[in-house]
Amino acid sequence: MATPHTAPPSAISLYDARPFFEKALLFGVQNGIINQEKLDAIGVEAPKGMVQIARYFGSEFLRPELERAKDRMVNLVSLYLENASGGDLRHAAESLRDNSFLSRSKGGSDLLKSLIAMPQNSHFGMNEHAGFTDDHIPQLAKWSLRSLADYQAEFAKRSQVMQVIKAAIWMADQLGMDATELEDAGRDAEAVIRTALLVFATGRTEMPDWASFDKMMAALRKKYGASKQATSTDKAPAAPGKRTRPPMLPIAIPKDLPEQFKNVVQTVRKSVIADLPKIVDASLNNRKLFDQTPAFMGRYFWVEDGLTEVDHYDRTTSLAWSKATAGHSDDSSLLTLFVCVAAGATPKTLLTEKAAVTLIRKIRKTGIQAALASQYIRDHAPELHQDDYARMWDDFIEEAQATLESDRDYTLQDALALLRRECNVK
16 A cells, blocks of 8 residues: 655646545545544535535436536535635645535535626626525526636626726715715716716816716816827927927826725726817817717716706707807898808808808818708707708708809809898898
């Protein structure tokens, strides 16, 4: 009979495919850690555990279920021992010696239940908070046969998600919004962090609703929008004689941010910096950018308040429309406005003869973009009248575009006559 030897854990072959429980048990027996009494106890507990597991996942009366239960039990014990010991066979064998076999199986099951209850993504509206429930049993059935490597990879991924969520909750809390409100809002944690960074950068103290978010963007564009590329890094001083760019928006991590959230927030911060050129681009409509552009939809956060948003939309739309129309609502004034917009000219409701000629020449050179006027109506016209105005514009442009763009009308007389007839030309 060969003499037992005390080989270190590292001596186990890289290609040893036995379950970790089996390796730990053998190591314990060979090194005098586990005695016959303990082996007998395991022999008594194991069949009980198999029946319990088979009953939990299906039926203890079917042989295939019992065979699968045996595999699950061994895997659960292996999972717990290898995870707890870090792969050290001596520590694993001592754990088997000092605790019941079923407790090690339960330990593996508890690891998996905790894993399954962790969030899989950072969307506040898609995560459960009731912990492990019976609805999760099918998932546990699958995970009970998975390897430690699978468990560790999934745990690392879900832990990262959990850190993002916790960081978002911390930052929102600094701005007067708690976790329950974030869950009700149902948005991505990254969106909350991005917006919080902008709020901190602008010196505000509350999470914005849409009206406040819109104002915040307008303030950013007024201060930083002249720069074609905004970044949060320091810029070199302008050379003598060169035009000085406006100051650059500083996106900083809060000084009191807990250490465990810094890596997460730093990663999200980089995405905000990448977005800055569009954020400060004054030519972009806020609603269109943040709520209608696929790459930006859901990327930033604001508190949903239907009444406030409608009121803000009505007021801002009314102001923009009133300014553009100067209070005129007759068809001729509106068509004059729409033609100017479609030609890429300054919006006006009244043209002088000279301005009308200049407008026609511009149209002959670059063409008329009917879609620009249609978009202008959607963005600025009172909602009650948008359909009527859009229909009026479509009817006009269908009849007038050929005349306005025609190269055969060398003296511009036909186009000018059309504008005199349909628009306001004095």
